[in-house]
Amino acid sequence: MKLSSLKQGRDGRLVIVSRDLTRATDAFFIVPTLQQALDDWEKVEPRLRDLAEQLEHGSVPSFRFHEHDCASPLPRSYQWADGSAYVNHVELVRKARGAEMPQSFWTDPLMYQGGSDSFLGPRDPIIAVSEAQGIDFEAEIAVITDDVPMGATREEAANAIRLVVLVNDVSLRNLIPAELAKGFGFFQSKPSSAFSPVAVTPDELNDAWDGGKVHLPLLSTLNDKPFGRPNAGVDMTFDFPTLIAHAAKTRPLGAGTIIGSGTVSNKDEGGGPGKPIDDGGLGYSCLAEQRTVETILHGEARTPFMRFGDTVRIEMKDKEGHSIFGAIEQEVVAYRKET
Amino acid sequence: MKLSSLKQGRDGRLVIVSRDLTRATDAFFIVPTLQQALDDWEKVEPRLRDLAEQLEHGSVPSFRFHEHDCASPLPRSYQWADGSAYVNHVELVRKARGAEMPQSFWTDPLMYQGGSDSFLGPRDPIIAVSEAQGIDFEAEIAVITDDVPMGATREEAANAIRLVVLVNDVSLRNLIPAELAKGFGFFQSKPSSAFSPVAVTPDELNDAWDGGKVHLPLLSTLNDKPFGRPNAGVDMTFDFPTLIAHAAKTRPLGAGTIIGSGTVSNKDEGGGPGKPIDDGGLGYSCLAEQRTVETILHGEARTPFMRFGDTVRIEMKDKEGHSIFGAIEQEVVAYRKET
Numbered sequence: 001m002k003l004s005s006l007k008q009g010r011d012g013r014l015v016i017v018s019r020d021l022t023r024a025t026d027a028f029f030i031v032p033t034l035q036q037a038l039d040d041w042e043k044v045e046p047r048l049r050d051l052a053e054q055l056e057h058g059s060v061p062s063f064r065f066h067e068h069d070c071a072s073p074l075p076r077s078y079q080w081a082d083g084s085a086y087v088n089h090v091e092l093v094r095k096a097r098g099a100e101m102p103q104s105f106w107t108d109p110l111m112y113q114g115g116s117d118s119f120l121g122p123r124d125p126i127i128a129v130s131e132a133q134g135i136d137f138e139a140e141i142a143v144i145t146d147d148v149p150m151g152a153t154r155e156e157a158a159n160a161i162r163l164v165v166l167v168n169d170v171s172l173r174n175l176i177p178a179e180l181a182k183g184f185g186f187f188q189s190k191p192s193s194a195f196s197p198v199a200v201t202p203d204e205l206n207d208a209w210d211g212g213k214v215h216l217p218l219l220s221t222l223n224d225k226p227f228g229r230p231n232a233g234v235d236m237t238f239d240f241p242t243l244i245a246h247a248a249k250t251r252p253l254g255a256g257t258i259i260g261s262g263t264v265s266n267k268d269e270g271g272g273p274g275k276p277i278d279d280g281g282l283g284y285s286c287l288a289e290q291r292t293v294e295t296i297l298h299g300e301a302r303t304p305f306m307r308f309g310d311t312v313r314i315e316m317k318d319k320e321g322h323s324i325f326g327a328i329e330q331e332v333v334a335y336r337k338e339t
Numbered sequence: 340m341k342l343s344s345l346k347q348g349r350d351g352r353l354v355i356v357s358r359d360l361t362r363a364t365d366a367f368f369i370v371p372t373l374q375q376a377l378d379d380w381e382k383v384e385p386r387l388r389d390l391a392e393q394l395e396h397g398s399v400p401s402f403r404f405h406e407h408d409c410a411s412p413l414p415r416s417y418q419w420a421d422g423s424a425y426v427n428h429v430e431l432v433r434k435a436r437g438a439e440m441p442q443s444f445w446t447d448p449l450m451y452q453g454g455s456d457s458f459l460g461p462r463d464p465i466i467a468v469s470e471a472q473g474i475d476f477e478a479e480i481a482v483i484t485d486d487v488p489m490g491a492t493r494e495e496a497a498n499a500i501r502l503v504v505l506v507n508d509v510s511l512r513n514l515i516p517a518e519l520a521k522g523f524g525f526f527q528s529k530p531s532s533a534f535s536p537v538a539v540t541p542d543e544l545n546d547a548w549d550g551g552k553v554h555l556p557l558l559s560t561l562n563d564k565p566f567g568r569p570n571a572g573v574d575m576t577f578d579f580p581t582l583i584a585h586a587a588k589t590r591p592l593g594a595g596t597i598i599g600s601g602t603v604s605n606k607d608e609g610g611g612p613g614k615p616i617d618d619g620g621l622g623y624s625c626l627a628e629q630r631t632v633e634t635i636l637h638g639e640a641r642t643p644f645m646r647f648g649d650t651v652r653i654e655m656k657d658k659e660g661h662s663i664f665g666a667i668e669q670e671v672v673a674y675r676k677e678t
Contacts, residue, residue: 111523250527
């Protein structure tokens with residue numbers, strides 16, 4: 001089943017989307033918003049699935065689905081917690097600044113609490129005050145959970161996964177060092193994130209979903225040029241059930257909690273840092289990683305961060321080449337004070 | 340106007356509470372939940388105020404108000420961001436572990452993103468796995484805002500303050516060092532927070548509210564013994580408009596955003612660290628600060644963290660001694676796996 005929230009009010013209008021992303025039908029008469037569906041999933045899911053089947057059969061009224069009409073599936077949520085499951089990425093970033101990564105990072109997940117009150121739509125611009133802030137994208141996978149009790153086991157966590165989405169975890173790189181040095185984590189350096197037009201139930205991923213990871217390449221394109229295609233199922237040190245259980249260690253998680261994978265990153269075949277796509281590699285899911293590899297290889301970063309007018313596109317395709325979630329596609333635009 | 344959310348469903352049932360906290364009347368027919376009221380404040384506020392006036396006059400049906408029936412005013416919210424506005428507190432904690440505090444901490448607010456999907460009610464137990472986690476309370480003030488545009492000025496931020504509440508920002512002190520060392524801020528070390536039974540519009544504070552701070556003592560009691568009474572209007576380096584503008588620097592804030600002050604803390608009259616109430620001082624708003632002062636004075640902390648069965652009470656009274664927000668009162672209880 002594929003679900004989307006068309007832009008309307010603060011929480012969007014829930015629609016069911018056809019598997020091929022061409023058509024949609026209103027789910028309003030079942031439940032008006034995705035958050036409300038998640039609040040009462042056990043009761044609502046069978047009815048939404050019935051409707052999805054009718055949509056596939058063409059037996060309900062439907063309309064043309066346009067990705068640019070979408071808000072994020074949850075236009076705002078009660079929790080957005082982002083892991084760093086691709087530890088390879090973390091190790092690289094540290095290496096570039098000459099810092100050892102503690103051994104515990106391979107066993108104890110890194111996770112930060114993100115802002116969840118003002119997500120961007122998948123085609124909304126990334127608005128930034130200055131290019132000097134080091135504007136970057138981060139292509140990630142995330143899952144949306146049901147209620148998770150405090151102290152949940154890995155298995156309980158796995159059973160609470162309801163939906164899968166893509167994320168652009170926008171980052172302002174040049175604000176990060178000073179902010180992290182203060183010791184309280186990210187805040188201004190992580191502006192609003194954007195999510196894919198469509199959220200899908202795990203069964204839509206077929207055998208690309210093993211209950212914990214998504215085994216497909218995550219495609220990032222910068223200004224229409226392929227930038228990354230690492231496989232999200234490879235080098236993911238902590239799978240989603242592990243990340244969820246980590247988040248629920250000392251408190252319960254509310255329905256609609258979004259847990260992110262962190263930037264998807266694959267090592268090179270030889271075990272070293274990944275190569276750019278132009279050099280025959282799988283590329284990267286953020287500019288910072290490419291810059292890090294450049295720093296390690298050449299002593300300095302050569303790729304600039306995003307500039308006003310740059311566009312990033314993030315997408316995932318099934319084995320037949322069909323888009324699963326629709327595409328996040330965002331242009332960086334200069335902030336102008338509302339008057 | 341005083342507002343409360345009685346326990347019901349995920350978001351509570353909005354009621355108006357009388358100024359003296361003895362009676363309440365349903366606001367359901369105007370708007371069912373506080374979040375929905377905040378989503379449409381301009382339209383809803385005048386109608387809620389009319390109802391509050393009728394309640395004071397006894398001209399609407401009302402019922403006895405019991406604080407133990409309350410959820411937190413927002414039982415879950417889209418954002419909970421907590422500042423550390425009482426820099427005195429931060430400096431002390433650093434001093435105890437022999438670390439200098441950077442000068443910039445006096446001009447650049449510390450703030451962390453907290454979990455907001457599963458707040459505790461004001462009389463709910465604090466459930467913890469082990470006393471060894473170092474269970475502590477933190478008595479704070481917080482404001483709840485309307486929408487705040489990205490890049491808001493201090494004045495715009497001030498105008499977006501809708502409600503004031505008290506908070507118990509529960510902390511697991513012994514998990515903090517390892518978690519902060521990972522660099523991504525608090526996560527497991529900050530379990531669910533609890534808020535006062537009642538949220539009030541700033542005008543309810545009369546001249547104790549100057550538009551940015553609350554000039555009244557914040558009363559903390561541990562096992563029925565007075566523990567702290569620092570004045571929340573004193574030594575608050577960053578007032579609420581400054582904290583809100585900080586949070587809104589790189590992204591907008593959604594209606595219902597909760598911004599906390601951090602642990603309220605006053606210096607001693609002589610400018611040194613505060614003294615315990617037993618020694619004629621104003622005491623503290625968390626155990627960690629008392630332990631910090633003990634460490635500075637005696638070389639070691641003497642006061643233990645909270646144990647199972649301990650109860651903390653947090654309250655604020657007006658100049659006539661009447662409770663403004665009702666009381667947070669929470670017992671620490673051992674976690675037991677749900678079966």
